[in-house]
Amino acid sequence: MCLAIPAKVMNIDGSKANVDFGQGVLREVNVTLVDAKVGDYVLVHAGYAIQVIEEKEALETLSLWNSILEATPE
C-alpha cells in the first residue's frame, strides 16, 4: 500500500499530532517516525507520518522540470 497523503501539522503532543488534510479535515496521526514541526507538511500512511515533505524541494523540482522541458528539443 503506497497510498500516502500529505497533511499539514497543526499541533503536536508527544508522539501524536493533529494534521490537516485540507478543507479543515483534522485527524490524529502518529509522528514517531518523523522530526516534524508545527506548520510542516508530512506524508501520512495508514495513520503514521512517514516523511516530512519539503515544500522548497517541491517547488525546485517543478522549476527544474520546466527548464528541462524548455530546453532545446532532443
Add this chain to the structure above:
Amino acid sequence: MTENLKFRNPEMAQNIAAKIKGLAPKAGKTKICHVCGTHEWTITHYGLRSLLPEDVEVIAGPGCPVCIVPAAEIDEAVQLAQMGIVVTCFGDVLRVPGSKMSLLEAKAAGADVRIVYAVSDAVEMAKHEPQKQFVFFAVGFETTAPSTAVEALGNPPKNLSFLVSHRLIPPAMELLLGVGDLQIDGFIAPGHVSAIIGLKPYELFPRVYRMPTVVAGFEPIDVLMAIYMIVKQQSEGTAKLENEYPRVVKPEGNPKALEMMNKAFTVTGGNWRGIGRLPDSALQLRESLTDYDARLKYGVHVEQGKDILLGCECHLVIIGKIKPDQCPMFLKACTPEKPVGACMVSSEGTCRVWAKNVAIQA
C-alpha cells in the same frame, strides 16, 4: 497542497510526452517495469499509456502487498479467528481468498474480525477489551512495516500479538530480472517505499544489472517524468539510479523508521503468492519480541496453502507477463464484486485497478 495540482498539469504532461516521443527512435523498444499498485493506479487512471509512443511500454510487477500474501498465511489468520481471537487487519485483507475461505467468510461464520485503519487502532482495541485476545495481521511493504515496528516496540498490551506478513520490494525487483522472457529495460521504483528505505537498496540494479532505475512519486507528472528519465538513459546507453521524487525521498530514506524496523524485525526468506519463495524478502519479529509473535504464542503455522484457484492467472499478472485483459476470467468470471484472485481483491491489485479505471466497451 496546491503543489500537487501542478503535478497534474495537462500541458506539462503533453510536453513530457512529446519529449519521450522525440527520444523513442534513439532509445528503441523500451519496456519499463514498476512495482507499485499505486503507480499502476496513476498510470491507468490518468491514461498515461495513451500518451506514450508504441515502442515505450510500462508493465506492472508485484506491487500489491496484499495480493502476494500466500494463502497459507491467510489460513493462519483464519485459524486464529476461529480460535476465538479477535483478528484485526486493513480493509483489503478481509476478502483475500485463503485455501478454504477468506477472513470475511470466517467473520460471516461468527469469528470476530475487525478492520482497522492504523496499527494503533488494534492497540487501542486490545487496551479497551482486556478480557479478549487480539492479533494484528501485519501486511504491507516497507512503507507500512515501520508503523508495525513502532507499536511492537512500544510495549503493547499483553493481550495483543502480531501475525507478521510484511515483504520487501527490492528482492521482487531482482526476481523480475531473472524472468528470461520479460526483457525489462528499466525500473520505476516505488516512491513511498523509497521514502523509508532511501536509494541504496536500488544501487545494484544499475551497477550489476545495467538497469536504469528511477524512483518516482505518484502524481501523473511524477510518473511521466520518470518514464522520460528512463527513456533518456536508454537513448544515451547509460544505466543510472535517479530520484524523481526528492521532495519526499531522501538518499538515506527515513533513518528513524529504518532503525525501528531493524530493532523489531529480522529479515528472512518469505513466500510470495503466485511467485514462490524469495530469499531475504520477508520480515519476522526478533527474538526479543517473541511474546508478541502470534504464530509462536498460539502455535499456528500453515506450511502450504492453495495460492491460485483453477483458471486464475494472477501469478502471470503480478510478474507482468500478461495484462489483466489477457486473463480469460477478467471482468467475466472475475469482477471487483465477485473476485476470484487476489489481484482483483486489493485496491493495489493490477486487475482491480484496470477493472475500476478502464472504460469497458459495451
